[in-house]
Amino acid sequence: MNKITIKDIAALAGVSIATVSNVMNGTGRVSGETAKRVLQVIDRHDYAPSTAARFLKERRSQLIGILVPTGERGRLEDNPFYWQLVMAVEAEAREERLHVIVSGVTEEDPLTFVQERQLDGIIAIGITGDSPLLGRIAQLDVPCVYLDCYLAGGENLQVVNMNDRMGGYLGTKHLLSLGHERIAVIAGDIVTSGVYEERWLGYTRALEESGIEADRALLVETPVSLLGGYHSAQQVYMLSPKVTAVFAFSDVAAIGLMKGLQELGVRIPDDLSVMGYDDIDYAGFLTPSLTTIRQDIGTKGKTAIRRILSMIRGSVPAEHSVTLPVELKRRQSTALRFQPNSIQKEE
Amino acid sequence: MNKITIKDIAALAGVSIATVSNVMNGTGRVSGETAKRVLQVIDRHDYAPSTAARFLKERRSQLIGILVPTGERGRLEDNPFYWQLVMAVEAEAREERLHVIVSGVTEEDPLTFVQERQLDGIIAIGITGDSPLLGRIAQLDVPCVYLDCYLAGGENLQVVNMNDRMGGYLGTKHLLSLGHERIAVIAGDIVTSGVYEERWLGYTRALEESGIEADRALLVETPVSLLGGYHSAQQVYMLSPKVTAVFAFSDVAAIGLMKGLQELGVRIPDDLSVMGYDDIDYAGFLTPSLTTIRQDIGTKGKTAIRRILSMIRGSVPAEHSVTLPVELKRRQSTALRFQPNSIQKEE
């Protein structure tokens, strides 16, 4: 069953292939009569023009790549966050008749496919300031928007970030306002990841404003995952009761942490306040529900794809980077420091 | 900055384009000498051959489509499950040098892009027995694997399902073994969705084996989501205390349900046992942790893509459909019926 081509349609409709092409694209001049006939033939044989041929001619692909960091065994990172992002990007893209390729980037052969497939644009997520990818992408000369990236020399790159520093600041302020002064932090590797570093900077600034010096000993660096959070419960437990609150820089880690703490007999928020970050859907449905910093991933994705689109159309947005707002979402997992009658912990 | 093509490489290396092509693909006969020279030139200009041109010739795309159901506003359905799937599929695909397009399918123009882009294969998720898509896909004549689909006349279609009936059966057996006899069920629309219907059939069979007749009044049909589960808590509450256990056919709904119940003062599992389905990552990290039916999404995805690959290579797997095993994951949210001292509920 050989694929039907524009040539077949032309023959069947008794016109030239140019006319068929013109009918499909609304270009050139075609009489209503002919157009109708051609469309009928197209419809009857449900013919669809080959994008390979078209894009070969037009030198583009109508394809957007989402470059997702890979974790163990070269797999895409396991975080529901990415699906949220894909959802947002795909929705916008589909409206513009673009499609979305989701791909992990590995060390060996990171990006040749971008070039080979002539992607119209790419969205790169979570690239750290010193990554070699950065140079590669620049070389490619493809419209690119960086998401959640804090880049060293990237002044003229398109960057879309959430206001991570503000998030760290808001969360810490909230805990301070509840009377907490020694606040532990759970985060991924602070040094290499701009996102967590920014949140940490917000954290320290808030503390400073209250005349408290940030104490690196209260920082627990752990993989950002349920298990990572779970395992760090032990360390947090050792820090208590001097430490009365924990700020986890990720909801996922916070959920693991809470589980771990509860198993150790710690009551949340009575004994310890826990604060998350992201406001993933589950945050509001935990017991206790999780106070967190909300970032609107949908907006983030939408902003990214919109910028890609305007870059594709040749109009580079005026401002290079945009920082989207975050918001404190107060729930049950944070409370005033110490119940009056529970100043000392049982040992 | 015009894209560099095979022609440029040929000119620079002082050979014909045929030779360049041969060098790249290891076809034809090329001397080691020439090969080296060509490769150098390719490397120096980091040239990457255009897939559009290549695939135009080869009549394929090295592209796999994942067709995701769309929910409100035409967006991809919001369920972390899909990301798990994409992760698995993408990993396998990348090894075979295929790429993955994620696309929602809408009513208006469901699938022309499959044809236009000449996808090498598609993975269709959650298509119900009577969907018009089914016919369209068959028409396309593209290798397709159906995931989580119970199809009416689909004897010769490639279907990969989990053993949903067994899952329903196992979960119900478990609850029965704990002494529960009136067990409510929370599910999406049973009629149209094969998956939930199967689980329901497993449920009724288990009951029958204990001489209990399934009671349709104990079935709460609700959207499969956190909020859906949350809202159904009210109905479940009305059914208690005669009903002593709930089987939610989705973890996501179960999580919402538990939250709702806890807000109503119901203790889990003391007052009511709750059982989920899927074993999403969060299930083990809730308080109480959720007893559930585990399905291995990674394996599901891997199986699907493997079958696609063999279909692409022309060898249609012998058995048309495969059913993967599920497993009971016992945790804290289910317990023996009634504490001895709490036979009657306070009213």
Next chain:
DNA sequence: TAAATAGGATGAAACGTTTAATCATTGATC
């Protein structure tokens, strides 16, 4: 010495589109 063979490289067609340039027909204008 002539013919056959093998290795190495090339020419050109084909893949299915788009599009600029061209052509043919008809009706309007001078």
Next chain:
DNA sequence: GATCAATGATTAAACGTTTCATCCTATTTA
């Protein structure tokens, strides 16, 4: 009646590959 303009449709080049058939040159074989 000749020129022009407008309309409708066609021809052919181009896009960047792959690949088959062909060609050249040196070496081996008869």
